Amino acid sequence: MNKAGGPIQLKLWGPARLEYQGRELKLQRKGLAILYYLALEGATRREVLADLLWGHSAASQNLRVELHRLSQALAPLGYTLFKAGEDPLQLPPFVSLDRTPSPGAPMEGLEELSVEFRAWLEGQRSQLMANSSGTVGRERLVQEVASQLTLPSVLILMGRPGSGRTAFAQALAKALGMPFLEGPRGGGKALHYLRPPYTDVSMERILTDRDGLWVVERSSYGEDPKLILELRSHYPAERTRYITLPPLSWAEARASMLANLPFAQAARLFLASGGSPGHLRELLAVPHTGAEVPLPQRVRAQVQLEARMLSLEARLALERLSVHPGPYSQGLLDALEATPYLDELERRGWLVYAGQWQFSDDASRRVLYLGLQPGRRQQYHRQAALQCAMEEQRMAEAYHRLMAGDTADWGTFVNTLPGWTRYGLKAWLGMNEALPMGPSVGEMARGSELALLEEARFGQGFEVDGRHVRWVRTPSQATTSGIMWASHDEASLLHLKGHVYVENPLGVGISGRAAPLMLEIQEPREARVIFLHGIQAGALADNALLLPLQEELDLWFRVPAGASIRLTSSAESGLIDLEVTSYRIAPAAQAQSAPKVEVLEFFRSAVEAARKY
Numbered sequence: 001m002n003k004a005g006g007p008i009q010l011k012l013w014g015p016a017r018l019e020y021q022g023r024e025l026k027l028q029r030k031g032l033a034i035l036y037y038l039a040l041e042g043a044t045r046r047e048v049l050a051d052l053l054w055g056h057s058a059a060s061q062n063l064r065v066e067l068h069r070l071s072q073a074l075a076p077l078g079y080t081l082f083k084a085g086e087d088p089l090q091l092p093p094f095v096s097l098d099r100t101p102s103p104g105a106p107m108e109g110l111e112e113l114s115v116e117f118r119a120w121l122e123g124q125r126s127q128l129m130a131n132s133s134g135t136v137g138r139e140r141l142v143q144e145v146a147s148q149l150t151l152p153s154v155l156i157l158m159g160r161p162g163s164g165r166t167a168f169a170q171a172l173a174k175a176l177g178m179p180f181l182e183g184p185r186g187g188g189k190a191l192h193y194l195r196p197p198y199t200d201v202s203m204e205r206i207l208t209d210r211d212g213l214w215v216v217e218r219s220s221y222g223e224d225p226k227l228i229l230e231l232r233s234h235y236p237a238e239r240t241r242y243i244t245l246p247p248l249s250w251a252e253a254r255a256s257m258l259a260n261l262p263f264a265q266a267a268r269l270f271l272a273s274g275g276s277p278g279h280l281r282e283l284l285a286v287p288h289t290g291a292e293v294p295l296p297q298r299v300r301a302q303v304q305l306e307a308r309m310l311s312l313e314a315r316l317a318l319e320r321l322s323v324h325p326g327p328y329s330q331g332l333l334d335a336l337e338a339t340p341y342l343d344e345l346e347r348r349g350w351l352v353y354a355g356q357w358q359f360s361d362d363a364s365r366r367v368l369y370l371g372l373q374p375g376r377r378q379q380y381h382r383q384a385a386l387q388c389a390m391e392e393q394r395m396a397e398a399y400h401r402l403m404a405g406d407t408a409d410w411g412t413f414v415n416t417l418p419g420w421t422r423y424g425l426k427a428w429l430g431m432n433e434a435l436p437m438g439p440s441v442g443e444m445a446r447g448s449e450l451a452l453l454e455e456a457r458f459g460q461g462f463e464v465d466g467r468h469v470r471w472v473r474t475p476s477q478a479t480t481s482g483i484m485w486a487s488h489d490e491a492s493l494l495h496l497k498g499h500v501y502v503e504n505p506l507g508v509g510i511s512g513r514a515a516p517l518m519l520e521i522q523e524p525r526e527a528r529v530i531f532l533h534g535i536q537a538g539a540l541a542d543n544a545l546l547l548p549l550q551e552e553l554d555l556w557f558r559v560p561a562g563a564s565i566r567l568t569s570s571a572e573s574g575l576i577d578l579e580v581t582s583y584r585i586a587p588a589a590q591a592q593s594a595p596k597v598e599v600l601e602f603f604r605s606a607v608e609a610a611r612k613y
Helices: 029-041 047-051 059-075 115-131 139-150 165-176 204-207 227-232 250-255 261-272 279-283 296-306 313-320 330-335 339-347 362-370 374-390 394-403 410-413 417-427 608-610
Strands: 007-011 017-020 023-025 096-099 153-157 179-183 190-194 213-219 240-244 352-353 357-359 441-450 454-458 462-465 468-473 481-485 492-502 517-524 527-532 540-541 546-548 552-559 564-569 574-585 596-601
Touching: 007 029, 007 462, 017 029, 023 261, 029 059, 029 096, 029 115, 047 115, 047 279, 115 240, 139 165, 139 240, 153 165, 165 190, 165 213, 165 441, 190 204, 213 227, 240 313, 240 357, 250 468, 261 279, 261 362, 261 492, 279 296, 296 362, 296 374, 296 410, 313 362, 313 374, 330 339, 339 352, 339 394, 357 362, 374 394, 394 410, 410 417, 417 527, 417 546, 441 552, 454 462, 462 481, 468 481, 468 564, 492 517, 492 596, 552 574, 564 574, 574 608
Parallel strands: 007 096, 153 213, 153 240, 179 190, 190 213, 527 546, 552 596
Antiparallel strands: 007 017, 017 023, 352 357, 441 574, 441 596, 454 481, 462 468, 468 574, 481 564, 492 552, 492 574, 517 527, 517 564, 540 546
16 A cells, blocks of 8 residues: 655756655666656556566566566555556656756766666656756757867767757757768768768778767658667767757747747747747748748748658548647547557657557647648547547547537537536627626735745646746657745735646637636635636636636735645646736834735635535
């Protein structure tokens, strides 16, 4: 039986290790590798882990042995790591990943487990280093790679179309103080950049070079070409690095390519591009107005060229899947005739499995979808709608029927929906319904600032930077993400200020539960505020408040003494950037001279009513 909670932590930065109450637990390195992979990738099938770490005929047996060792290590502490026969494997909630920055690289000491695991490890390190604090993004990654290389070396540089691989290699050559050469020409201390199909270079040329750095461009899609397979077989593993070039972070894009745009336009383009610098550059070059994001021809051609490496049947299946922005049920995979091609689509990097199948990159899904002819798009939406109806996924069915251009009795449909979902969809449709009660607003005097003490953060696509909290939400993030802060002994004021851009289908998402932003207080009693587009401010119950989600937020709330605070997003697509601060309520003696703010109250007298919503 598992204990509730538990101080078991995987330390992300520095030497790879698992700690219990601050004490390191002795584990085999491959056991640690399994835990880190599950922590960073989510639920994973056993066969994937076996191939990643062993890759031979006895791989499954080796995995069972390693899982048994892990179970034995944690059993004396009273924890059961995995259930018998569990597949896919998932990291249990009592094991958490500690992302606290510390000296060194992420997951040190796991480099030599297998060629495949090393490639994954290098990709994770690239992304983590690019997104960590300090020098921004790509510049930091260039510096880290340059400081760790020993010549001669081979660098396999992976990335999606438009990820900026050439620019990265040029910056790396500059950091190393060597010339950047296209192809195998020249000699001595130089960076040789090799592009597919690598017809002008021989293995012998690379193997006999004693001074150079060979950077081999490889797409994130498709399988390893012959040259890379030969390098894996013949070039020394200790002088080979694998880097998956991560997309630009929102902060990096906002500080550079998107610096001069209004927030909503910048966020719209960033989400459409997935942070790809090449895709962003093309979008910025195409004039457009309104909410529709154009599909640049160069971007379309790049993605379609990659997709043509698939078999015709798998490519058509991928196009059918593109109509659904989110994870796929098995029934939906069958309805869109994709099930027979899942292995090929996963092997070539287009789909990933994380409890359910989904696109590995939503920006590529968007490109494939926008490239569909209208008739085929309509047909595929109708196939999806029929399956969603059979699965009683009413909101998803409504979305696909809407996108197919079919008529619907929205008035009847919305009245069957519960709680805030009904009000959110009605607001999106322009059928606003008055809420039972209005919000309670008052004026208060603001005192000195109070520190917000973080208790926990959770979910994907979320980061904290001092007072700022940011979400970059995509359809692949099916779970809620956000932060919890500890309670104060005194009543306080909470200030939310910043910008919000959300693209939830139907306003409430295909799931019908994708609250763009939710603010909750807990203990001793509960209350919540849900922000929705187009809604009229009001209350569903004494402690369930609905507020309009505006592009610019600047709101104050009174938080009762002893109440912890939880701020989350379940948006299916969106970008939220907020500054969150807390203040004392000025005592009566200072209230006259203290600044006054308009404050919203949490309604707290009907706890049971709020739980219905």
